[in-house]
Amino acid sequence: MPAISREEVAHLAQLAHLEMSETELEKMAGELGVIVNAIKSVSEAAGDDVPATSHPLPLTNVMREDVVGQTLTQEEALQNAPDAEDGRFKVPAILEGE
Template sequence: MSEITRDTVAHLATLAHIEMSEEQLQAMAGELQQIVGAVAQVSEVAGDDVPATSHPLPLRNVMREDVVGEPLTAEEALSGAPDAEDGQFKVPAILEED
């Protein structure tokens, strides 16, 4: 495993056009080194017999079938609205008018 040094971080920051203080460079070097170490540990455990996954649990589609039903009438749709006017939902204005 290669070591992430302050100079490595400074070089990457220069390439990315990111200004970093000396303290930030030192801190980032330590943090990146820990991340590299964690990835190395996972790589040791994950052998050829362990399949690559994007999620630890199997995912499946849990949505129900799309079944056409009876649509709401305008009155039914507006029945729970806090305010309505002329068959439409009435909401506070969010744009200033000239």
């Protein structure tokens, strides 16, 4: 069981520019030790025969076919817009300029 020492936690806190009391250092050493052990047990569970994956399920090309379907007319699209101008949605400006 790899224990994380108070000194190692103090060193990490110094690198991260964190001020920690003695009580916090002791508590954090215990908590980090638990985390390291959990990671170690997960590493042991996944053997060399298990391929690395980015997703738990093999997903390939989950996109639908790009098919032209029924669309709204410009008037239908703009009918409930709070404001429109020249056939487009008009929104408040967020950048100053031209």
